[in-house]
Every structure is written in C-alpha cells, then in structure tokens.
Amino acid sequence: MKILCFALLSAAVALSVAAQDQTPNAVLRLDPALDAIVSADAKVEKLAGDSLFSEGPVWVRKGGYLIFSDIPGNVINKWDPKSGKVTSLIQPSGFTGSDRTGVGREQTNGKVTVLNYGSNGITLDRQSRIVFNAMGDRAIVRIEKDGKRTVLADRYEGKRLNSTNDIVVKKDGAIYFTDPPSALPKGIDDPKKEMPFQGVFLLKNGKLTLLAKDLVNPNGLALSPDEKVFYVDDTTKRTIWRFDVLPDDTVKNGRVLVDMSGEKATGNPDGMKVDVKGNIYCTGAGGIWVITPEGKHLGTLVFPEQAANLAFGDADGKSLYVTARTGLYRIRVKIAGIGP
Numbered sequence: 444m445k446i447l448c449f450a451l452l453s454a455a456v457a458l459s460v461a462a463q464d465q466t467p468n469a470v471l472r473l474d475p476a477l478d479a480i481v482s483a484d485a486k487v488e489k490l491a492g493d494s495l496f497s498e499g500p501v502w503v504r505k506g507g508y509l510i511f512s513d514i515p516g517n518v519i520n521k522w523d524p525k526s527g528k529v530t531s532l533i534q535p536s537g538f539t540g541s542d543r544t545g546v547g548r549e550q551t552n553g554k555v556t557v558l559n560y561g562s563n564g565i566t567l568d569r570q571s572r573i574v575f576n577a578m579g580d581r582a583i584v585r586i587e588k589d590g591k592r593t594v595l596a597d598r599y600e601g602k603r604l605n606s607t608n609d610i611v612v613k614k615d616g617a618i619y620f621t622d623p624p625s626a627l628p629k630g631i632d633d634p635k636k637e638m639p640f641q642g643v644f645l646l647k648n649g650k651l652t653l654l655a656k657d658l659v660n661p662n663g664l665a666l667s668p669d670e671k672v673f674y675v676d677d678t679t680k681r682t683i684w685r686f687d688v689l690p691d692d693t694v695k696n697g698r699v700l701v702d703m704s705g706e707k708a709t710g711n712p713d714g715m716k717v718d719v720k721g722n723i724y725c726t727g728a729g730g731i732w733v734i735t736p737e738g739k740h741l742g743t744l745v746f747p748e749q750a751a752n753l754a755f756g757d758a759d760g761k762s763l764y765v766t767a768r769t770g771l772y773r774i775r776v777k778i779a780g781i782g783p
C-alpha cells in the first residue's frame with residue numbers, strides 16, 4: 444500500500460511539473476515573499492514575434508517606447524506601444540563592415556540556426572544617447588544626437604576586444620560592460636581572438652579598466668539601487684557574482700551570490716536587472732529568476748520561449764519587458780524597476 448501511495452504521489456508531482464512546464468505565463472513561487480513582487484496570476488503578453496534572436500531591451504522614457512536588438516538581423520528595433528508595431532531604428536547596428544568572413548557565431552533561436560553578429564545589450568547614457576554593444580565590430584558604440592556613430596572602446600592595451608555583450612551606465616556616467624567571445628565563430632578558440640581572457644570592463648573618462656578576467660563567459664550585469672553593489676553573471680558556470688563598488692567606480696571582493704549549476708531546467712544566467720527594492724531579476728534555469736539582494740531565489744517567471752534579456756518600462760516602471768528568442772513579451776510586476 445505504501446509503495447502504491449508513493450507511486451501515485453510521484454505521478455501526481457510529475458503531472459504537476461509537466462503542467463507548469465506547459466503553462467507559458469506561469470509564476471512559479473518558491474517563497475511567499477514573491478507575492479509582494481509579482482501577482483500569482485500575472486499574465487504574459489506577447490507583443491511581437493518576428494525576430495531572429497531578440498536581445499538587449501531598453502525602455503526610452505522620454506519617448507515612451509522600447510528599443511531592442513535583433514542580433515542576426517543586425518538591427519536595433521523600436522516597439523511603439525501606441526501602434527503595437529516594430530520598426531527598424533538603427534541598421535546596421537552591431538556590424539558595419541563589408542566582409543563578414545569570420546564574423547558571427549551560429550546559435551539556435553529555438554526554430555532555426557541563426558548567425559549572431561549584430562548589436563546585443565543596449566542602454567542610454569546620462570544624455571539619453573543610445574550606447575550599445577556592437578558584437579560584430581567588437582566595440583562599444585554611442586549614437587550621437589545627429590545620428591553619427593562614436594566608437595567609445597574597441598581595444599584594451601592595443602588588443603581588440605572579443606565581442607562586447609552587455610552594458611550598464613552608472614549615474615556618474617561610468618560604463619560597465621562584459622566582453623565574452625560570443626560573436627567569434629569558434630568562441631574562446633577562435634584564431635581572431637586577441638585577448639587571452641574574457642573581461643569585465645569599466646569605461647570612464649575615455650579610459651578602459653579591466654575589472655575581472657576570471658569568469659569563463661561574463662554576460663549580464665547590473666547595479667544595485669544605491670550603486671554600491673555590482674552584479675555580473677557567468678553564463679557557462681551558471682553563476683551570478685557580487686562585487687563591492689569603490690568610490691572610483693572600480694570593484695572588489697568578488698564572490699558567487701547565486702549558483703544555478705545544479706539546476707536541470709534549460710536556461711543560463713544572461714540578462715539581468717534590479718528593482719528599486721534591490722531584488723534581482725535574471726534569466727536562468729526555467730525562466731527569469733527573482734532573487735533577493737541576499738541571493739535567495741523567490742520564484743521564476745516562465746515564458747513561451749527561452750528568455751535572453753529584460754528591462755523595466757512604462758510610465759510607472761512596473762512592466763517587465765522580456766526578449767525571448769523570436770518574441771518580445773511583457774508581464775506586470777508590483778515594484779518599479781531601475782532603468783537608464
């Protein structure tokens with residue numbers, strides 16, 4: 444009888460998990476504290492679905508619209524909430540050369556294999572200018588008010604950057620970015636890779652400073668609300684790191700805050716943002732993890748496609764916009780997020 448009861452219980456649990464996996468707009472609560480952050484019945488809206496591989500969303504407050512990258516399309520798109528339409532804003536974005544030989548790495552978007560070589564992470568600087576990671580050009584680029592491009596960084600100590608990935612700007616104008624070899628066809632082993640490491644960098648007053656080089660695949664990054672803590676994740680190791688920010692904007696005391704390496708669900712740490720209470724939202728195993736500043740996993744937001752990046756938007760900052768492979772999605776939360 445005990446064996447039969449255990450078997451029936453195991454089957455029920457399996458069916459419950461399967462049902463959750465099949466629910467594209469599920470909020471999977473692991474801790475009651477999640478209820479103060481997102482409603483248990485919060486719904487996911489699909490806003491668009493024609494991208495090859497969407498990434499790097501940013502809400503532009505002065506215009507009231509969202510911009511995001513379509514990496515294989517080599518374009519930064521604009522989504523207008525009034526019309527619901529997606530239009531091209533900057534093209535080409537991440538690669539401006541004429542010879543694509545040895546540029547771009549193959550990756551699946553869940554439907555087909557695509558070549559990632561365009562823009563990736565995007566942010567706005569203190570003058571509301573668009574600043575982004577140009578993966579194919581292996582640079583950090585700013586779009587001036589007249590539309591011209593300014594390369595802010597493309598080399599460190601005379602060697603070309605790998606293929607810049609994600610980016611965040613501090614209130615004082617300091618820029619942090621990650622530089623894995625994501626757009627190099629052979630990754631770490633690519634012959635065009637000039638640096639012997641994958642770096643996390645600080646760009647301030649025209650000077651490029653290496654902050655960390657021990658991460659295998661540095662990717663998403665964020666700052667705490669008071670900007671005294673710097674977060675960066677390692678996609679390959681499936682970890683999120685926490686650093687203390689010093690007065691000169693450099694960092695110290697790096698240590699692992701979250702470790703997803705034991706998780707069986709699909710998905711790795713990638714895009715990351717923080718709300719005004721300091722809670723961390725990071726793509727990861729099974730969806731977007733909601734994490735306390737102390738590193739406790741409160742629950743997961745699940746989307747129809749594997750999430751890559753996210754951004755807070757709308758007038759109240761309580762809409763979470765998510766780029767997930769071919770689609771653009773939105774879910775409402777209870778706490779406003781931090782945006783540029």
